Amino acid sequence: MNMINSVYPLLPVFIIIVTLYFISWLYAKWDIFSLKIHRKFWNYILLITYLISGLAGLIAVVKINYKIEIPVYDKLLNWHVTFGIGMFIIAFFHLLNHLNYYFPLLFKKRFFQKKIYNNKTSATDRNQFVYLLFLLGAVTIISQVIFIREFMSVLAGNELVLGIIMSVWMLLTGWGALAGRQNVPALFSFQRGVRMLIFLAFIPVILIDLIYFLKYLLFPPGTIAGLGTALAGALILLFPVCFLSGYLFTAFSTILSASANKNRIGSAYAYESLGSLAGGVLFSIILGRYLNSIQILGLMTSAVIIICISINGRGFTKKTLFFLTAGVLLPVVIFISKPDNWLKKILLPNQNIILNKSTRYGNLVITEQAGQLNFYENNYLQFYTENMMANEEAVHFAMARHDKPEKVLLISGGIAGMIKEIMKYDVEKVTYLETNPEVFLHWKNHLIEQKDGDCIEIVRSDIRSFLSGTKEVYDVILINLPAPSTIGYNRFYTYEFFKIIKQHCNNLTVVCTNLPSTVNYPEENALEINSSLWKTMGMHFKNLLLVPGEKNYFLASDTILTKNITDIIFRRGIETEYVNQYYFDDNLLDMRSSSIVSQFNPHSKINRDFKPYIFVKQSHHWLSQFNINYWFIIVIPALLFLFFFFKQDAVTIGLYTGGFTAASLEIVMMLAFQIFVGSIYLASAFFFSAFMGGLFAGSYLKTTEVRSGLINHYYKLQFGLALFAMILPFLINMTDYFSGYAIFIRLIFFILVFILAFGVGFEFNLASKLPQREFSMISGINYSTDLAGSAFGAFLTSLFLLPVLGLVSTCLIIAGLNIISGTVTFLFCNRK
Template identity: 40%
Template structure:
């Protein structure tokens, strides 16, 4: 067996499914008996399947039968066995008290009303408030589901429209969370709403309608508000995203406070933490369904139409406000007509066409990695990813430069590694040499698919396609390469920066032959080198020099860095002529070797040899590339950072100890989640599913923490709140050393996955408990408490998302950022300690 069994995937999905089922039973969404019957049925199915497959293998061995798919049977046998083992553990947890009594030989059992955490004889937590029925639960779950799916889709759309990086992500998430927080503060007027059914009905309907309009106007207005083809500045991104997000975010924030007030009033108890947990449960469902199903099969507008359908259905069954028959008929007729139109008409193509003026849109596909589009202009095909032109057919110059500058440096290139760019025509240029094999690594499998359907670039049998993260591929391959061409964009995001670090270059060198040549490129500076561009080029040059003996720069449409432990030459025209390569542009007729050498020396003479080295955990090139991008807009990064800092100080100064603790907890939650995702990519590689799974595990931890807080802390006291704050602070301080330990131990895929899931559930669980305690410690009425706690949590998360991803990590690195997060939470715990007397207990 070359492939490992799916222990981590099956185990994780089983745990998440059990948490969802368990939570649903505790909230009376389903009966406890139904919950247990479901898992008993799964246990029976996995047992019989494992047994039958095992018997087939026994017969195959004993009777020496020839079964061509015996290896597949073995895999299914083991995977069903893993699932059976996981379910057996859940089953054992139901009866653990019985087994403990047997082992301890107790004759007098405890009262049956004393139920441990996973012994589900009653199906309810020992909470002071009664369980909610399905009519109350569904709107809250719909809120969490809608908010999560809408956030992910809008974030993808904004990144696609604005060619985004982590700074853009931080700005959009900050606007999202601040507006949602403001919405929750506006929710303080909830007691004044008299027609609650009608308000709930229309609010749920708007939750489904607003995302459709937001996506449409974002795409439609882009080339109307901004000049087509122009770069959109940070300020423009800020105000445009702020305006477009106002309707949905204010409504979703308002609804949290409103639903907390309504349900608490109906039950005459504080149900804020209950609502928080239910919203998290809806987010878990949204994350799982979107990440593992919707994004693979449906386009954006179709997904949002499904979201509208779900919200309409829940609005009807939970809060139908109309009494006369005519109103019901009209509402039903209009809904069916609109939904049918949205399902049948291709609104995605309609909205995207406005982005490609004077071009025929012939292909459009939403993938887990971004949006792909192909347009036609005359006889030329243009290939776009996230609205960025990857390449156009008939663009010979860029393809020849990307290949021949590097390959002519090697005497007999046989095995070639190509990272990205394979469908642009680069492979055709490589095949001009007598190569044996081209290993083409492309993260997004849909790119290689359109390459096969719309180009001839991948038709040659010498080309092997690998759809995976290039760092994972390089780490695991046993091949040695003569030439490696890294045809990736500049390090403008945390993900791309991983291919320009000291650690990556060292990993790559281990897979190269002794005289191998590596090529990578940055934006061209052959005529003018700005301060920001010089710093980016200096950092990459100095990082390469740490690993390779020789580094030269060949200026062209881009700055091509060629590195090797062998001799390298800038005499490209001479080398091309000697090898007899027939090119259109890269040849002795178009290139002057002396001029090429002068321009190369000009670039090298303007580089700074004292810059920092770009590393995985200190991504200085990524920060400088963002700074380079900002230089186009005459935007001072530090003014922006100072403004954010001053706003944060102003907000913090107005908070009481409980709200301050929630602000710091929200800051830690979003910051640590970002650190975990980036660290996972560094240690293991980028896997789309894992980002979605880590986020889902995080939401599960929030829900679990809020649900179990009354078990862990039966009495709500300020000292328990302070204990959680201290725990979050210590966790943040220890986290980087745990991650470094993972790296030093050189763990396999399974332990790394489990380790990151455990770290995620610990931090999210503590933040969930913190929210639950804060909702009980905060003085005031229900609507005021819900607004303040939820709002400060979101505002803290907003500052964390912006500062950590876009500013702090690039400047000072992951380790120091984690220490700052820990220090902030420990400082807030100290404030709580000093002002604890104002809280009872």
């Protein structure tokens, strides 16, 4: 029996439960939480699986015995078996924990002497914890970027998935920080910290493998993993890393403060941020450019082991030698065995992987299948060769309508075979760009097979950056990009993009772009997407024509666009295999076109860069496949954010709002950067690095020890963040005037990110010195509060505030929150 992709998920349930149980047991062994809590948690899970499996089984018995029709019977049966599997596995662990009770003669009860922990930390160990904080920051930032990349790649995710991953990461990290606020100095040692840090560096290697393996087991090729799956997967697979990293920050910062009998939580935050800065820069410059995820994690684990051994300073023991050997061999084994290729092949069955490379634009994978080449970016199919129908439609629908096309701009699709079709018009020059220019470095020979290769100009640049920096005018512009399912692709369907396109047109230029077909029973959101694009293009061109084919092709020009495509092709003697009078009827094509256009909403909104209406509707369309309402997943987090906002005190409200502000405005600037410069895939690590550099500078800044002065700085800083949020839209719009100067734009954005992070880091520094609590309580509460605000900011801004309300409204809302929090602190200051 084939257990892969079977009806009942035996292997996935087994893998998930065993992994989580091991992690839970290990954390209990490390005293992150007690063994009693570990067992209590699994007893509750055992009870839940028993109740669900038993109830579903009873309903099945009733149906069979009394012949009652139950519409959801198949789902209940699946639940009965799935939870039954889970109940058996958990019960087996429960039995192992109580063998001495069931078999007292075979397993005598052992009495363990309670461990006595040394409460004192030597001066050497105190300095060593600074190194551990630095390593913690580096490990965390590298792991975070890799997990985001891999989740987005495996789930072919958009900003909805990204928002979930980032929010779950921050919430779980905050939970771990909160869990570490009790009695850390009494239960912790440098050696334990080292073991935990090595585990934190290594466990992502296993978890990344599980992401691919579970995706393959649960979702056969061609099926889509829904939002619920993304949430469940993030909670399960990110818990070991995020929870432990949050706990370790509280533990390290508490020991650093307790050993000096002085509040050094701000300094601990600075050391961790400095490590994140170093890790982000290293990832951006070297690791992310040349290595895949598993190779990076292997090298990171090896580096952590070697550094920890070198700073331990206790000589070589057998255990030390074992770890050192493992640290050296791990990356060697990974580089030789190339496990990343195995993982990619799991999701691309029956395809031969020709190229698997990390680029600054994304992970590029090229596969071969029965002579056809498939090009994937971040596991998303960009295009494939040998698709004669798509190539002919994308080219001839537009090219045939221009009397004499000489200069052609081709945006994606050349390698797929479109250049061959373009050459049938005897053009003088074809300017060809791809969303990932790295494709040209590895497949240029396949592109230029014909003798006309000299007239092809390959441009290795971001598409919008190139168009902003050239004054070339084209006769035909062909745009063949994936649907705007992400904000990254949406920027090629906006008012601002077609404004740039219009600058490269003359009165006879024909522009063509496309969307997925809506010929048969169009879904409401899909129809609204087409309506918005139609209206957006109509803002710049006098004449529009929709041609339904394998896709909906949108043609735009300032000249009249004739409708009889087959007559034109016949008269001009253009040789085609598919787009001709044998397969197309002009009258029928015109009727279908008119029918679709008549359904367009005349009141549809214009799609803009900073108000991406099409992306929002595309998200609605995507969610409709899983019967999930878009507004439901927005309203619940928004209400939770407001609930916790009004639950904060005069100190934590600033941290909560500061975390929200930091995450929200960073997303705003990353989107703006992507619009103006592109290549956010690699730039995200630069953004994180600039942000961490600002956090380090702000949190390490020396402050007054006078409480009144601290509060005075604290509320003024919140008003300062409000002012920054209010002027940010102006600064971003000013950046548009420097289009074409990518280096200067990068510098502007990195300075803005640094300033934002400096303010937030200084805010954390001040907040850590205001409360009169134990060091562990201050560290755990402040860090978790900051991360909770960041989680809500990342989720709500990327999914609702920015796409729906736009740039200005988003920044004004953020400014308003900071004014409220600053006012609360100001009133508290006056009352005191």
